[in-house]
Each structure stands twice: as structure tokens, then as C-alpha cells.
Amino acid sequence: MVALAGCAAHHRAETARRAQTDLVGYTKAQILTCAGAPTRSERSQDIEVMTYVGGGDSTGAVVGTSPGSVGVGVTSSRRRYCEVSFVLRDGIVEKVNYTGRTGGYATQGEQCAFVVENCVQHDSNN
Numbered sequence: 001m002v003a004l005a006g007c008a009a010h011h012r013a014e015t016a017r018r019a020q021t022d023l024v025g026y027t028k029a030q031i032l033t034c035a036g037a038p039t040r041s042e043r044s045q046d047i048e049v050m051t052y053v054g055g056g057d058s059t060g061a062v063v064g065t066s067p068g069s070v071g072v073g074v075t076s077s078r079r080r081y082c083e084v085s086f087v088l089r090d091g092i093v094e095k096v097n098y099t100g101r102t103g104g105y106a107t108q109g110e111q112c113a114f115v116v117e118n119c120v121q122h123d124s125n126n
Contacts, residue, residue, distance in 0.1 A: 009107040012117070016082075016109035019096055019116035023086070026093045026119070031086055034119035038086075048088045055081040055100070055111025082112035 023031070031050065038050035082102045087095040096116070103110035 009110045012110040012113035013107040015117050015120050016112040019120050023096050023119055024093055028088055028091045046090050050086045052084045052115040054114035080111045084112050084115040
């Protein structure tokens with residue numbers, strides 16, 4: 001089960017990495033179609049930034065166990081999330097930025113995939 005979760009996290013991280021290059025050149029309409037309405041949007045002259053929030057997986061680990069007991073311990077969790085910002089100039093994506101606790105050491109960006117995966121899948125079908 002842990003191996004499957006690790007594999008899924010790795011796949012999501014790869015999807016997020018691809019999105020940062022594959023989605024450059026997308027129009028605002030294409031982003032709205034594949035990612036939906038943004039959480040917030042800011043505009044200044046010809047630059048618009050559309051921001052989405054995704055993720056929410058928690059990681060857990062046994063922090064300590066008492067002597068002689070099996071599987072008893074304190075579980076620690078840390079919320080992982082990603083804010084994805086599409087930077088558009090004149091309605092065309094120039095850059096895709098990620099901020100937040102986006103994943104683990106080997107799976108950096110995995111939480112961002114929850115926002116961009118439909119766009120990347122849509123892109124691979126064209």
C-alpha cells in the first residue's frame with residue numbers, strides 16, 4: 001500500500017513538472033476550461049495572475065512507541081498544499097509558478113498536480 005502511494009505521488013510530481021513547460025502558451029480560455037475558475041485573480045495592465053489552490057494530503061509517521069508495545073505511537077501529520085499561479089500576458093500563459101508545501105523531498109510539486117492534471121492530460125490528447 002505504501003509503495004502504491006509513493007508511486008502515485010511520484011506520478012503527480014512528474015505531472016506538475018511537465019505542466020510548468022507544457023502549459024506555457026495556453027490561452028486564458030484553455031486554462032479556465034481545464035482547471036476551472038481560479039481561487040483568486042489579479043490584473044495589472046497586460047499581466048494577469050490566476051491562482052488556484054490544490055492538494056491537502058497529509059503525511060503521517062510514528063514519532064515514538066512505548067517499550068514492549070507494537071504499533072502504538074504518536075502520529076504526526078503535516079498538511080501539504082500547493083498554490084498554482086498562472087502568469088498571463090495579453091491572455092497567454094507565460095509562466096506557471098508553485099508555492100506552498102508542495103510535496104516531499106523526492107516528490108516536490110506533487111500537490112500541484114491536483115490543479116494542473118486535467119490541463120496536462122488535455123494537452124497530451126491534442
